[in-house]
Amino acid sequence: MTTVSRDLRGLVLDxxxxxxxxxxQAVDALALEERAARLVSRSVKKASKVAGLELSVRCVxxxxxxxxxxxxxVRAMCARALxxxxxxxxxxxxxxxxxYGSLVAEARHALxxxxxxxxxxxxxxxxGQSHLHERLEEIRxxxxxxxxxxxxxxxxxxxxxxxxxxxxxxxxxxxxxxGDAHLKTILETGELGSYEMIRLASMIAMAAGSDxxxxxxxxxxxxxxxxxxxxxxxxxxxxxxxxxxVVGLKLAGGVRTAxxxxxxxxxxxxxxxxxxxxxxRFRFGASTLLNDLVLQLRFQRTGRYPRxxxxxxD
Amino acid sequence: MxxxxxxxxxxxxxxxxxxxxxxxxxGRDIVTIRPRYGLLSGGEERDARDGAVFATIDPSTxxxxxxxxxxxxxxxDDAVAAARAAYESTWRDMPGRTRAKYLFRLARLLQDRSRxxxxxxxxxxxxxxxxxRDVDVPLAAAHLFHHAGWAxxxxxxxxxxxxxxLGVVGQITxxxxxxxxxxxxxxxxxxxxxxxxxKPAETTPLTxxxxxxxxxxxxxxxxxxxxxxxxxxxxAALAGHPGVDKVAFTxxxxxxxxxxxxxAERGTRLTLELGGKGAHVVFDDAALDxxxxxVVDGIFFNQxxxxxxxxxxxxxxxxxxxxxxxxRRRIELLRVGDPLDKNTDVGAINSHAQLERIRGFVEDARExxxxxxxxxxPLPERxxxxxxxxxxxxxxxxxxxxxxxxxxVLAVQTFRTEAEAVARANATRYGLSAGxxxxxxxxxxxxxxxxxxxxxxxxxxxxxxxxxPFGGMRESGFGREGGRQGLQEYxxxxxxxx
Numbered sequence: 001m002t003t004v005s006r007d008l009r010g011l012v013l014d015x016x017x018x019x020x021x022x023x024x025q026a027v028d029a030l031a032l033e034e035r036a037a038r039l040v041s042r043s044v045k046k047a048s049k050v051a052g053l054e055l056s057v058r059c060v061x062x063x064x065x066x067x068x069x070x071x072x073x074v075r076a077m078c079a080r081a082l083x084x085x086x087x088x089x090x091x092x093x094x095x096x097x098x099x100y101g102s103l104v105a106e107a108r109h110a111l112x113x114x115x116x117x118x119x120x121x122x123x124x125x126x127x128g129q130s131h132l133h134e135r136l137e138e139i140r141x142x143x144x145x146x147x148x149x150x151x152x153x154x155x156x157x158x159x160x161x162x163x164x165x166x167x168x169x170x171x172x173x174x175x176x177x178x179g180d181a182h183l184k185t186i187l188e189t190g191e192l193g194s195y196e197m198i199r200l201a202s203m204i205a206m207a208a209g210s211d212x213x214x215x216x217x218x219x220x221x222x223x224x225x226x227x228x229x230x231x232x233x234x235x236x237x238x239x240x241x242x243x244x245x246v247v248g249l250k251l252a253g254g255v256r257t258a259x260x261x262x263x264x265x266x267x268x269x270x271x272x273x274x275x276x277x278x279x280x281r282f283r284f285g286a287s288t289l290l291n292d293l294v295l296q297l298r299f300q301r302t303g304r305y306p307r308x309x310x311x312x313x314d
Numbered sequence: 315m316x317x318x319x320x321x322x323x324x325x326x327x328x329x330x331x332x333x334x335x336x337x338x339x340x341g342r343d344i345v346t347i348r349p350r351y352g353l354l355s356g357g358e359e360r361d362a363r364d365g366a367v368f369a370t371i372d373p374s375t376x377x378x379x380x381x382x383x384x385x386x387x388x389x390x391d392d393a394v395a396a397a398r399a400a401y402e403s404t405w406r407d408m409p410g411r412t413r414a415k416y417l418f419r420l421a422r423l424l425q426d427r428s429r430x431x432x433x434x435x436x437x438x439x440x441x442x443x444x445x446x447r448d449v450d451v452p453l454a455a456a457h458l459f460h461h462a463g464w465a466x467x468x469x470x471x472x473x474x475x476x477x478x479x480l481g482v483v484g485q486i487t488x489x490x491x492x493x494x495x496x497x498x499x500x501x502x503x504x505x506x507x508x509x510x511x512x513k514p515a516e517t518t519p520l521t522x523x524x525x526x527x528x529x530x531x532x533x534x535x536x537x538x539x540x541x542x543x544x545x546x547x548x549x550a551a552l553a554g555h556p557g558v559d560k561v562a563f564t565x566x567x568x569x570x571x572x573x574x575x576x577x578a579e580r581g582t583r584l585t586l587e588l589g590g591k592g593a594h595v596v597f598d599d600a601a602l603d604x605x606x607x608x609v610v611d612g613i614f615f616n617q618x619x620x621x622x623x624x625x626x627x628x629x630x631x632x633x634x635x636x637x638x639x640x641x642r643r644r645i646e647l648l649r650v651g652d653p654l655d656k657n658t659d660v661g662a663i664n665s666h667a668q669l670e671r672i673r674g675f676v677e678d679a680r681e682x683x684x685x686x687x688x689x690x691x692p693l694p695e696r697x698x699x700x701x702x703x704x705x706x707x708x709x710x711x712x713x714x715x716x717x718x719x720x721x722x723v724l725a726v727q728t729f730r731t732e733a734e735a736v737a738r739a740n741a742t743r744y745g746l747s748a749g750x751x752x753x754x755x756x757x758x759x760x761x762x763x764x765x766x767x768x769x770x771x772x773x774x775x776x777x778x779x780x781x782x783p784f785g786g787m788r789e790s791g792f793g794r795e796g797g798r799q800g801l802q803e804y805x806x807x808x809x810x811x812x
Contacts, residue, residue, distance in 0.1 A: 026753045028773050031604030043338035043656035051331035058325060092324070234603050269333040270647050277329035 223253025357536025585793025
């Protein structure tokens, strides 16, 4: 009896691969960039602007990933995460703080079981270039230390050399390693070379069980961009339609201003729907963004811009 | 994250308040609209000789905007005489670089006052401010700049030939891109040393008049650019005027045919840019999401009031359901409403008459048994609006698949092979534009070489550039606008040395 199936080799008929290698839906770069540019230039004013600013605060993963990070720095950041604007206690805390594995316990101690989650990068961040068992061990340790979410990187070397099964299986192993915590998989889009590759990486990461797909480590000059975000959002939408599974999106690196954040919210709302405008499904990985959001919210409230020095730093 | 809903109605309310996009309306104050406008003839603004006026209205509300002089045959006579005098006394013999100076000045003034022009264009015509601001006005300025650059280089435009101006040019422009079509027409005409009598469309005369005022500000000699407003009779008087050396018309095929008959016995040069029923061909290997964007832009840009609109979608059968599903979901996002709102995607239909015409086509299609899909967002209560519409399930012989609707209505057909796609795309009396979506380069070439259309876009649609010639085949007209080909339409070419 004839069997037709699809696997990583493509379409397989009676054990013979007809259609190699695995391909994804084509993506036209120029048209994608144009659509993305139009989405992020929506004119967001008045009540929509205030709502978008508050929503953006709730979706921030306040991040520090530096060699010079210390427990003191992390404690200060956690305080800011809990109370983004010292003058406005009603402003909701951010979604999470994101730190290196060695500081997870400190962050968890500072935040307790409050509303702000602790996310940890793990798995030889940012390059991913170490042995799988070491990467998995790092992931397990972060969860043991109290991380609610773990941000890993994909194996770009394997992806770019066509070893898609390796990419998939490593992410699947990480999915198992995080247990009940949430897995956010970084594609590092700036290294992938084309939008088709970004779509392919998105699909593999989602199929392997990621809860969230994330653009970048923030360690490259090119991180989140509107067309990259749109490409990944379309992949999330199409994956969800096929499988019924909901996957989140995290944009990291390069989102510094409130105006950019509002543009990305519009892009997500018009591509994935307003159901995605929640910290459960959408995040900004950022550090400087938060103060611009607070500054713009104060302006909306008081009609005046505070001096930048009036805002807290950590 | 995805399985731990943090909350809460608070976030959901914020999301809803955000995504609703509070009105973000471009202010009207930038432009001063007078209650009454005259003709611009011989460097002066004046009333029609018989005092006749007509009203121009704001299609987004139906409100009266201003009264505009309605030129008679006598007024056309005056304007042609003024243009002739200006041609013979100054413009024809002026060095090209001096003509260029005036055109550059006009282009810069238009850029300086771009917001004013964009707002006026949107008020008078109903198109979204995003389009008039980002497309119409910048492209109009680009055409003026481009042709200003040609004015002192005409001897290099056609190798081996030298070009002289034709004389007085009568130009009749449509209401869909009121300012842009005026720029397309006057820029090459003036750069080549001709003088112009312009008759803008009766529903949208205001930006043409403002551009005429701007030309006065730029110091153009009196009579070089004359604007005679009015309706069909005014246009007919201009097209049939014995003192006009060339007629350039953009508009309906029906009127184009009448103009061709009227100019037949006189040796008047003629270019016609008429209707179209452009085919948008999507193959099964196309980048689907971007093809959807192309199809949306091809038919809903400017409410479908575009002669080169991709108003027929031809989709390969294997992906028809998938593509149409995406398309229906996508058009649900189109925001139809106040054209001055910066987030409006589809504005007002240009006139009540046009709205009735579009409704008629869609009703007939319904009676023909078509499946009609329209967006569900409510339309504004006042003004002329029509929802983005997709018509499926027809064979191709029905009126809505053959005639130019000139509205936001897309007729869908399917095909199986490349040859069938070409045959179906070419089965029309028009031949203005077509689009091809495929990831395969050889297929782009094979198909586009066989499509009978003046413009074929590959993996894009509605791209315009002043250096690129634009025009039609068959009943979409003849002659080109833009590029060197467009320039030649305004020159009498002779071999060098003759």
